Amino acid sequence: MIGKVMRSREALLVLVILAVGLLFALLAPQFLRLPHLFGIGRSAVILGFLALGMLMVLITGGIDVSVSATAVAAMYIATVVLLELQYEGPFVVAVLLACAVGGLFGLVNAVLVTQLRLPSLIVTLGTLTLFRGGLLAFVGTERIRVLPAQMSEFSTSQAFTIAGGTRPAQLHVSVVLLVAVALLVGWALRSTWWGRSMYAVGDNEEAATRLGVAVTRVRVSAFVLAGVLAGMAGILSGALNRAADPFTIVGLEMDALAAVVLGGAAVTGGRGTVLGTMLGVLLITMVGSSLVLVGVPTAWRQLFVGLFLLLGVGVPALRQRRQERARGVVEAAA
Amino acid sequence: MTSETPDRAGTSPTGDVPAVPAVAVHGITKTYGTVHALLDVDLRLRRGTVHGLVGENGSGKSTLTKVIAGVVSPDSGHVEYNGERVEHVDPRAALRHGVRVIYQDLAVFPNMTVAENLVFEGNRPLLRTIGGRGRRRRAIEALDTLGLQLDPEARLGDLSTAERQLVAIARTVSSEGRIVLMDEPTASLTHDEIDQLLETVRGLSSQGLSFLFISHKLREVVSVADDVTVIRDGEVVSSGASHEYDQSRITHLMTGGVVDDVSRQRAPEPAGEPVLQASGLSLSSSFRDIDLSLHPGRVVGLAGLVGSGRTEIGLALVGLVQAERGEIRYHGKPVDNLLGLSKVQYVPDDRLTEGLLLDWSIADNVILNNLDAAVGRGGTLSTDRAVSMAESWRERLRVKAPDVSAPVFSLSGGNQQRVLLARALAPDPDVIVLNNPTVGVDVGSRSEIHQLVRRVADDGTAILLISDEPAELLSLCDELVFIHDGRAVHRCSTEGMTEDDVLQRISNEGAAA
């Protein structure tokens, strides 16, 4: 049992995170300071929500590269609407609104993929440009600095503060929120028939159909939830940055995909865990936000994302290919 | 042609109470393109009995199973479960009526663990939790009753074919189904495992479960079934109580009397240099220490269970699978890149996903392995050359199609198989590995393909034949090699062997080793 745990993807990731952390700590002692570590948590939030959504779509055997555009569109539209209404109430309404907008965008993807039976990559590449282009052309290009009061205030809502040193270490509420949502998603994937059906559809769609799974419903739910979570990521990004910037969150779908794949999910579906995904998010964010500490310009950040994605795909693929070769498999069934 | 009136009487074949059958299908017809998969099929599965459904490969057994399970919708006819007529059967409706199926392709989830596969059900309310360890315990108990010691946490994709088959069986018998359809459940199982299964089936049927049991191992069917239905080329040719049948009568019905037990004029004892020779061929988890010599004009058969390693050995001989140890010699010279040899050809058994490009024309399929011959002036591909080459093969193999530009998916199984054989024969090979060359073809095509194979061998080609069918092995081969668990456990001449001898050797695990 312990052997199995140690051989799992999650255990491997923990080891890698510890090793990379150790390396950073040796090169730059300030890496281990609490404010920096908590800062990593805060920077992981947006990616974390996007990755959770991406995970669900990947488990069902699809891919959604439009999550970043959905996030920014949901955030901007929700903010504009609330400002228009001169809304001053609790932030949670903004969150719900953004999630609803995001869910709607996810539904668009879902309908195109399941009803027109189009490949999800090309559809979501299309909606990626469509959502972003539409937002900038028809909603606005202006960076909004004056947000509803409670939305701005959210950026300073700390879960707790540890005083000390030159700067107090503060853990932001959104980190706690991410952890809570991740736990919920993880539980649902493991313990509900919906979750098991997600894996079944991605693993062997034909078998799932024959066992009575409502395949379309399950697929749709994955895309819609990916949209909802992207909306969540978007509004939190607006709140944390205290500005609604329609040009933000560009290209983050790549980081999300890298995180999910690092965490053990496969684009062929049927695999992936929330824990693995969160560890992937942590690794990518840690490397991304600590490069400066060790003197590497952030311009190289994208390179690491690419490497992580290729490693996440390549290493298990090599292992699988070796197994297949030993079993005399000519070409594994798609 | 023998024809027998199917027993379509409303009463049960044993004559007593005309109870409501667990499943009744009426007038089911299903066509694919121009081909009848099922034609006006009636079948009654009495409650608490085992009903054997037999027929050759491709006679429509699997399609009928899928119709009852709601996976394939028939063109006409209808299905009744426990007397309740259901117009549009889909998998959920069938499941609701207690139908559970073991599919021939197993329909399992390779990325899930054994336990996850066992407890998975697709027709549950999505928002409910799976809950309870009881379900899991029951599932694992089902494994035990089948005599299977498996780590419930093992990933299913890492298991052997036989183990996966047993998991599929365990899943079905542990679920709360009342009607169980089993499509070739024993294909990869050994004798002991089969005995366990048959015992389980008998036990459950005495508890009131109803079974539709499909197998081409007639001995199993005769021993376990209460009733028997025989289908041929999509039609029911006979149906009745099992005591009315014995193996030879069923065989006769299945083949319609067209038995081609004309075994071929035996080739002389191998003399001289083999065309292709393997020695000490090993691949870690597939096969070990395989020695094989293929001589011109001789047909060697590989016999063994599904998953025994026989297919992988064939693949290694044509370079599709790389062995870890051992050597392959072609005309006496060691070769490492067999793929470069167009004089060595392979005919896969699954023509729909491994053999043919279904959307492509006959011509494009036939020239695929012989492109050099389709090159015309200026070193470019010539359509004329391709078409005339394909045309001559179409005539030689008597492929029924208007012309060679017809897409392959529009042909019947037998004609598709001929196109596949033409592709392999076009480069004039000196070695061919055939994997179940008559799977899913009609009876007539089958004997024509057998004739063709004999002719090709007589012309001096060395042939390795992998087959599920003892009759086919006996009728075509000069020599048989029995594969069990990756090893060649027995070799013998086919001289004087009977089908029962072959079956015995295949299923008796390693007894001869």
Place this chain on the structure above:
Amino acid sequence: MNARLGGKYYPLALAGLVVVLFVVLTILAPNTYPTLRNIASMASQMAPIGLLAVCVCLTFLIGGIDLSIVAVANAGAIAAAMTATALAGSLGDTTASLVGVVACLTVGAVAGTINGMLVSRLRVHPIPITLGTLALFTGISTGITGGSTQYGTGTLGFLGRGTLIGVPVAFLTLVGIVVALHYLTVRTRFGFRMYSVGASSRVSRYARLHVERVQVRTYVLSGLIASTAGLIMFASTNAANVSFGSSFLIQAILVAVLSGVNPYGGRGLVVAVLLAVAAMQQVQTGINLALGRWSGANFAAEFAWGVLLIAVLGLNTRAQQRKRKTVPRQPSPQQEASA
């Protein structure tokens, strides 16, 4: 014989679309649209997108996809610019630029080889692979340039802006490459195998074709052509930046889908790219004419590309699904054994 080349009338329909677009735009803007100058300008603008679309078509044909093309194009352009600038002092402007061209194409070939090796050896779907190399190549370019724009020596201008008897050189390059590839794919044994691998890599493997070789060569071709597109982009502006052509990927995929090449592989004609890119360029020019002064014009164009991509793909898929009959699957036990 022609099932794999796609519908017989599809190229005709595409040509019809090009003509209709031309007539409509001529009626809408009779003074500015049907001028030689505008046509020449459109022709040279077609080149980079057309070449990138060729990359997508080739990889679509073998059942793959290359998402890294724009990153390769930019990396090639940056290599050309930096090499030329660095060597201009010692070799002179012209020679330095030629070395730059070699550097650019080398980058393309290396990138293509990396893609091809990863896709064929790992047997992973090309989507995550080429997304990974997209990030990788972009990361390297960004890291080396720090995101700043690189300028060349200006001696390659004829490639981007020059004309030959009135026809833009860039457009001639596109036509030359497309015609050569049409010949390669339709008339050679290698091309036949490309179609076969695209129709089913599984069947091709069982037919003992060298599937890996076909894949590697196709991705190398894709990389080379992508870097050629980068070279033309660089030549016409004398500038290279990692963020150039941000909407080119979607446009290239749109053109590829519009040209009728099946995204699932094994069907279509590369030469149709010429018609498809002409149609798309006219739509682009039409958008510019209609929205020219509006600040959101570029974004509206992006929106339009997204909508058109999905619409065209949806229509093509619909048409093919209607044509294709359902084929019964009769899986055999062996299939399971090797699965």
